[in-house]
Amino acid sequence: MNDSKLDFKLHSKDGHARAGVLNLKGRTIETPVFMPVGTNATVKALTVDELKTLGYQLILGNTYHLHLRPGDETVRRLGGLHRFMNWNRCLLTDSGGFQVFSLAKLNKVTQEGAFFQNHLDGSNMLLTPEKSIEIQENLGSNIMMVLDECLAIPSQKEKVKKSIELTHHWAKRSFAARKSENNLFGIVQGAEYPDLRLESAQMTCEIDFDGFAIGGLSVGEESELMYEIVSRVSPELPENKPRYLMGVGDPLDLIHCMEQGIDMFDCVLPTRNARNGSLFTFNGKISIKQEQYKEDPRPVEEFCECEVCRNYSRAYLRHLFKANEILASRLNTFHNLWFFKKLMEKARKAIVSGRFGEFKADFLSDYCQ
Amino acid sequence: MNDSKLDFKLHSKDGHARAGVLNLKGRTIETPVFMPVGTNATVKALTVDELKTLGYQLILGNTYHLHLRPGDETVRRLGGLHRFMNWNRCLLTDSGGFQVFSLAKLNKVTQEGAFFQNHLDGSNMLLTPEKSIEIQENLGSNIMMVLDECLAIPSQKEKVKKSIELTHHWAKRSFAARKSENNLFGIVQGAEYPDLRLESAQMTCEIDFDGFAIGGLSVGEESELMYEIVSRVSPELPENKPRYLMGVGDPLDLIHCMEQGIDMFDCVLPTRNARNGSLFTFNGKISIKQEQYKEDPRPVEEFCECEVCRNYSRAYLRHLFKANEILASRLNTFHNLWFFKKLMEKARKAIVSGRFGEFKADFLSDYCQ
Numbered sequence: 255m256n257d258s259k260l261d262f263k264l265h266s267k268d269g270h271a272r273a274g275v276l277n278l279k280g281r282t283i284e285t286p287v288f289m290p291v292g293t294n295a296t297v298k299a300l301t302v303d304e305l306k307t308l309g310y311q312l313i314l315g316n317t318y319h320l321h322l323r324p325g326d327e328t329v330r331r332l333g334g335l336h337r338f339m340n341w342n343r344c345l346l347t348d349s350g351g352f353q354v355f356s357l358a359k360l361n362k363v364t365q366e367g368a369f370f371q372n373h374l375d376g377s378n379m380l381l382t383p384e385k386s387i388e389i390q391e392n393l394g395s396n397i398m399m400v401l402d403e404c405l406a407i408p409s410q411k412e413k414v415k416k417s418i419e420l421t422h423h424w425a426k427r428s429f430a431a432r433k434s435e436n437n438l439f440g441i442v443q444g445a446e447y448p449d450l451r452l453e454s455a456q457m458t459c460e461i462d463f464d465g466f467a468i469g470g471l472s473v474g475e476e477s478e479l480m481y482e483i484v485s486r487v488s489p490e491l492p493e494n495k496p497r498y499l500m501g502v503g504d505p506l507d508l509i510h511c512m513e514q515g516i517d518m519f520d521c522v523l524p525t526r527n528a529r530n531g532s533l534f535t536f537n538g539k540i541s542i543k544q545e546q547y548k549e550d551p552r553p554v555e556e557f558c559e560c561e562v563c564r565n566y567s568r569a570y571l572r573h574l575f576k577a578n579e580i581l582a583s584r585l586n587t588f589h590n591l592w593f594f595k596k597l598m599e600k601a602r603k604a605i606v607s608g609r610f611g612e613f614k615a616d617f618l619s620d621y622c623q
Numbered sequence: 624m625n626d627s628k629l630d631f632k633l634h635s636k637d638g639h640a641r642a643g644v645l646n647l648k649g650r651t652i653e654t655p656v657f658m659p660v661g662t663n664a665t666v667k668a669l670t671v672d673e674l675k676t677l678g679y680q681l682i683l684g685n686t687y688h689l690h691l692r693p694g695d696e697t698v699r700r701l702g703g704l705h706r707f708m709n710w711n712r713c714l715l716t717d718s719g720g721f722q723v724f725s726l727a728k729l730n731k732v733t734q735e736g737a738f739f740q741n742h743l744d745g746s747n748m749l750l751t752p753e754k755s756i757e758i759q760e761n762l763g764s765n766i767m768m769v770l771d772e773c774l775a776i777p778s779q780k781e782k783v784k785k786s787i788e789l790t791h792h793w794a795k796r797s798f799a800a801r802k803s804e805n806n807l808f809g810i811v812q813g814a815e816y817p818d819l820r821l822e823s824a825q826m827t828c829e830i831d832f833d834g835f836a837i838g839g840l841s842v843g844e845e846s847e848l849m850y851e852i853v854s855r856v857s858p859e860l861p862e863n864k865p866r867y868l869m870g871v872g873d874p875l876d877l878i879h880c881m882e883q884g885i886d887m888f889d890c891v892l893p894t895r896n897a898r899n900g901s902l903f904t905f906n907g908k909i910s911i912k913q914e915q916y917k918e919d920p921r922p923v924e925e926f927c928e929c930e931v932c933r934n935y936s937r938a939y940l941r942h943l944f945k946a947n948e949i950l951a952s953r954l955n956t957f958h959n960l961w962f963f964k965k966l967m968e969k970a971r972k973a974i975v976s977g978r979f980g981e982f983k984a985d986f987l988s989d990y991c992q
Contacts, residue, residue: 294943295939296943296950319946323945324942338938338939340935549700567701573664573692573693573707574665577663577692580667581665581668581669583949584670
């Protein structure tokens with residue numbers, strides 16, 4: 255059997271929430287799954303061995319960043335992204351579109367693609383659907399994403415209408431451009447308009463993608479709007495394929511959106527927050543730099559079994575953070591990614607045992623106290 | 624037996640070079656030994672588990688930094704520095720003097736001590752011999768250092784003459800101030816003057832210290848001058864006690880000074896260089912940021928068995944460094960400290976087997992090619 259093609263099986267459902275198994279590259283990925291972000295061929299501050307210790311099977315790489323530096327051709331010549339970064343598990347790459355629309359200086363968007371100046375040396379570049387697929391194939395991604403247009407929320411409805419057609423046009427071209435057997439996911443757009451979101455979902459689902467993503471959310475809108483869009487779009491996506499909510503997120507968003515049937519998530523939140531001294535616990539977030547932790551001998555989270563909580567006190571983590579020590583970022587990142595892994599495991603267990611509602615209520619009660 | 628007292632035994636000599644065993648706290652430290660520097664209760668970028676993997680038994684903590692942040696009283700209340708940083712092996716602390724004379728704004732030096740403004744908040748402080756010992760005892764250091772006056776090289780001879788008397792006065796007070804059974808080392812000063820160095824050595828050796836250090840070198844002078852001073856002072860120190868050359872150093876300096884009978888060294892070089900992308904190999908240093916490594920699939924050092932060389936290419940390390948990734952500092956530091964450990968092991972083996980001269984010639988020939 256060709257194990258480069260993903261095989262997704264639903265294990266059980268609890269309401270709309272789904273517990274599944276995604277087999278890929280000989281690896282078993284239990285869903286719902288959270289994917290840490292490894293922008294520059296590294297999940298910031300961690301080694302791949304630590305990601306394995308944490309139990310992650312699937313991480314994300316950024317097409318835009320890797321295309322600019324070190325260059326996808328360089329990565330290809332060095333044996334692909336897995337080998338380059340010494341990660342033998344699974345990799346998903348985005349299309350680069352989101353960074354072109356947020357990080358770079360966007361010049362213009364045409365049918366052909368997105369013209370922009372990159373944020374590193376300001377040189378002019380063009381990202382087309384075909385180029386994005388070529389880059390992702392050079393990287394050797396296991397799950398590639400189509401190029402899509404990302405709009406702000408709110409956006410004018412007429413603009414969004416045109417945009418989802420462009421995204422659909424790009425989706426077809428992306429699908430046709432694929433030369434490898436790597437998996438490819440389509441992306442539903444449509445900003446804040448439920449009717450356009452449904453139209454986009456319908457168009458996207460006409461193409462035989464290996465999975466379907468909802469993009470253009472978590473861009474500053476109210477959580478309630480995000481949940482509303484997800485609850486409308488998710489049921490329109492094929493039951494037998496994975497559903498991926500891009501760029502989400504916050505533990506509360508994860509819980510609410512897996513309740514709506516989302517299987518996959520990614521976000522820089524646990525890693526970025528870690529570097530800013532913000533630590534996740536099941537009793538809510540704590541800011542480790544606070545004076546109250548100066549002589550606090552307790553671990554970040556009592557009863558947490560992660561290496562950080564077993565070995566270091568809040569007082570020590572606060573000290574490292576205040577002294578701007580690299581070890582602060584390391585230990586904080588490790589703990590946060592441990593928390594996210596445990597959160598997903600607990601949620602999945604609750605779905606499997608048919609008590610997701612109870613789990614959600616308990617989690618919210620502790621986390622939002 | 625009280626294992627807080629160090630027990631030093633000479634194993635063998637090859638010329639002046641010494642191979643010894645330092646037993647401390649139930650741990651066996653083979654000398655000559657290089658001690659990584661853990662300024663802020665962490666060897667920058669590494670965990671204590673990694674230091675153990677690397678085989679280090681003894682690391683250095685900085686009294687000045689820890690006194691300022693998080694505060695030695697805080698560390699004491701949290702169970703001491705070992706517990707605070709989760710390091711169950713041995714710790715040496717400096718006196719804080721070197722930082723007062725280099726990092727802080729020194730206001731004046733009297734018989735009593737050194738008046739200075741600290742570099743963090745500029746507040747006025749006084750470091751006396753007694754205060755330094757008190758701080759080091761609060762930290763729970765296994766090997767403490769006396770407060771000494773550090774002068775620049777060159778310095779006026781009259782000034783140096785007065786200075787070694789002050790250092791001697793402080794040494795006696797430091798010795799008297801000790802309340803614990805922690806070990807305490809004296810320090811020989813005397814700038815660039817061999818006669819004053821010998822006078823300082825004689826005065827220092829009158830006190831029953833547990834070991835003897837040579838301070839005030841590696842402060843910008845020519846290597847030849849350093850080697851000359853070390854070759855004059857080292858034979859004057861007690862044969863049966865460890866000899867520690869402070870703040871050294873460079874692999875060439877290590878080799879030349881262990882040839883003169885030095886047993887202990889510390890320096891920020893391997894860790895600081897690592898963060899600047901400078902990597903040590905037995906064929907010399909390489910600057911990983913160079914363009915020539917962009918697509919170099921080889922490890923930093925061929926045949927190196929460290930985790931970094933076994934798993935990552937120069938191309939990847941270059942990429943991480945250029946992208947300013949935290950992982951660059953981690954991996955580079957690990958490799959450099961591996962190199963320093965191997966260098967010391969090879970040197971010791973050569974001393975034990977009576978072929979240090981040959982080892983030195985071979986090392987220099989490869990390293991300086």
